[in-house]
Amino acid sequence: MKKYAIILGALSLAACSDNTPENPGENQEEIVSVEKNVTINAGQAFQTMVGFGASDCWTPAYIGKYWTSSRDRISELLFSSEIVDGQPKGIGLSMWRVNLGGGSAEQGDGSGIVDKSRRAESYLTDNLSLDWTRCEGQRYFMSRAKEFGIDNFVLFSNTPPVQYTLNGKGFSQNGGSANLKSECYDDFASYMAEVAKHYVDEGYPVSHISPVNEPQYNWDGNGQEGSGWKNEEVAKLARELDAQLTQKGLSTNILLGESGDWEYLYKVKDDANRSNVLSAFFSSSSPAYVGNLSHVEKLICGHSYWTDGTWDGMRDVRKKVAQAAEQYGVDVWQSEWSMLGDNYSSSEFVGYDAASEMDIALYMSKVIHNDLTVANVTSWNYWVAMDVSRWGQKNRFLLVALTPKGWAGDKESIDNLEEEGSFNATSTLWVLGNYSRFIRPGYHRISMTLNESMSFFGSAWMSPQQDCIVAVYTNLSSKGIRLNETRQNWGGEPKTIKTYTTSGTKQLVEKVVQEGDPVVLDAESVTTVVYELK
Template sequence: MCVIVAATFFACQKDVQPTIAPSKKPQLNDSDVLIDTKTTYQQIESFMASDAWMPNIVGTYWDENTKSAIAELLFSKEVANGTPKGIGLSGWRFLLGGGSFNQGSNSGIALVDRRSESFMDPQTGAIDWTKQKGQLYFLDKAKTYGVDQFVMFSNSPPIPMTKNGRAYSSSGASSNLRDDQYDDFADYMTSVATHLRDAHGVNINYISPINEPQYNWDGAGQEGSGWQNTESFKLIEELDRSIRAKNLTTKILFGESAAYNYLYEDADKDGRANVLNNFFREGSSLNIGKFPSVAKVVAAHSYWLDGNWNVLNSTRERVQQQVSQAGLKLYQTEWSMLGDQFSPNEFIGFEQASYMDIALYLSKVIHTDLAVANAASWSFWTSMDLERWSHKNRFYLIRLRPTAGDYGDVLAGGTYEATKTLWVLGNYSLFIRPGYTRVKMELNGQGESYFGSGYLSPDQKTFIAVYTNKSSEAKQIQVDPGLGTPKSIMSYTTSETANLREQSVANLQTAISLAGKSVVTVKYVY
């Protein structure tokens, strides 16, 4: 068996020597890395986070210096004196709220930071474009920093259109949208998209009208509604009509499945799952692929099927096969570290876990979603939130602290902290830009504790490799992507003691250090 250190092809012919390999194989402390830039996979379109729920409060009630600094952390692509100012998100998810925030304590949702504001008045149905002010602040900031992919998503129809006058449901497995409001809800969504385009210069690339329809959302913890597949089809039909009537370029992003398996099986959600077969199969009575406004993309969330390395890989292999057979692209549109299904052999447990341990698990999910499921877009759930109930950084990128403490009044202002989840996501989002293509990259000895993936820019002048070393021991690698002699090689390390720390690598013969419990991005510029 012949092994080439990062060759652009794999060859074991006895009489042929790979021209880019060193004359003598380097003595590496650990694994070789094999790269084949001619074998390509999906094109990456975006890395995202959402503005549910605290961004509306921060953008409305907190001081300008604080919210501006938070926006820089999320959207800036600048690296100043070796220190990145932010993680350069290339996409942003804008929540079209149902109106529980407008209702206040009468909403039935106890926590103010779990309520969503709406442009539509819950009592009169009148439109007020001054609402969702804080979300609009971050939407405008995203555009200013160069973000160019925007998804507007809905968890609940506006309250005046719901059956129970609430933004959470009491209709069980069926939609909380009134039967006579399907066309009105569709027109409302396209009116908001038109307003954001005309008043804010933001083109909404996708409208995602239904979120996690497999759940009933009958608790009062946050906004939501179940949807039967037949109800989803009816809304998509109306939304397609409304988009075309207003000559919008916006596409419909469908799915937002609560877990990957709902894409290809019914499980215990009869009438609300098997998304690919029901909605994208030619001949199905619910086929939405026939509507011109429906994107050839299916969206799903990466929750629950993430408890260990084997499950991460096997489920995502099946997702890739099923989505590919349907002729679609996959967007992973929500993940945070929910549940307690994580293997004790692979995760130390929430009580003992450090913030970096949680961020390393985030990297493991991103990696398998990109390198196994072939996701073209990847999104974290909440961009910023409070830390309560010992959750640590499981549910946010940026930690918010109200002035009176974690359980204090969120409307009274506060401070923020960039955490390890932010910077680990930045190991991907800041460097793998829209249009980059994933290429074949194999690590000798790759597994749960050590893995990586590679990406090539459209002009083939930049190569990005992202490595995760979950073990406590440092690794030394020497890698040549086989694209010639680079003008520069820079590494960016996130670990317990570093946040995307930049370091110059002298040349292709220089060993690159992957610190214990770290994520390292290596950027080759040609």
């Protein structure tokens, strides 16, 4: 163990001095700062990370097909891990969730889904053959993700194909039960497995198929595709899918859960037939037990929506998730989050009207941190990678903001995504990058001890080769922070230390920390510290 202490000395005098630096924007954080103690102990290990990702639902279907001048740079922002002249070119996502659409797009206005941009394509034709020329835009982003070395492709389904649904639509009118013909469970399973096989044969690492999404909701509106599912119906589909994957010789696994919020995983909530999911799927006495299927890992996933309104509240729920997962011996993935809720505490969030993009991104960092360190998730996924900002949403629901040509603003639907416009990388993209670009697949979480609060928190991670330690800090205060570090069981001294800072004025900006200097965290920022070990 070696301790590195930074003595502040006459710091308070400097902070009050009238002698401002020549470049105040550059050095202000180092002058107005406070000291915080932190201990990182590499000898205590926790979960191993599978990856960070985002979903291609829905606009990539248009952007990948029509925005031919922009799509390369957009995909680079999402998938590239390259750093050029101290600036990451992208956020290095290591997971890509691909929507297996239900075919509403082919139905057009007859789909009943009002918003054209929310109608999804399907490979299944009316004569029940498969047309691999469809989903061109999605296929573009899949190919780019593969090119950049994405480790995990997850195929997820919001609805069965419309050819198999009870009402012939991608949205449901069947209440809390599946919008799937009773005789079509095997057909739906075969379709999903056949799509997976197609892409596996083309060299895509399709690690999982997620056959249902947020089954606790009825999805009976006309806003998007979806279906409710009872636990036993999900289990029936999983058994059929397991058989199809085995028949096709695939190693792809089945990802279950996708719960509308975390609480559905571990308790009876609303409808008993659609909640307490961990017990339903992994208790051997349950009629919905699927823990014995060869393609079902000890794994469950859920969404971080609706349980994120306060710091203490989100930690309490995530503690219960971790306890339930430990009880059943399963790992947990967080498979969707965006700032969807309307229940955020006024004492912890300024509100959507007053919030800046960075305010929203900093709040996201709270959720990521608590999902990682309290729920112990091994994968974390943002909701949509890109969309058009409307309804005054700013960057609440997206990473890359799109502005189609001639876009008129807050319309209910988007009808001109075929017209290429402009795009903007938002603060949510770069803050997610503070995690996704540097906490790579195979990194495991190690112990970090600090005086954690809702305004200052962090986590630390070690590479599989034990030659790199990454720490991610969030400082929501109005003052910079100088770290007083204690390093335990590192196995060597850092040969280089670099920080990557995202704030209201910085986007993963790199800084080399000179030997003997402290690590400094900007005010209202997320900072990743990368220690390359000797």
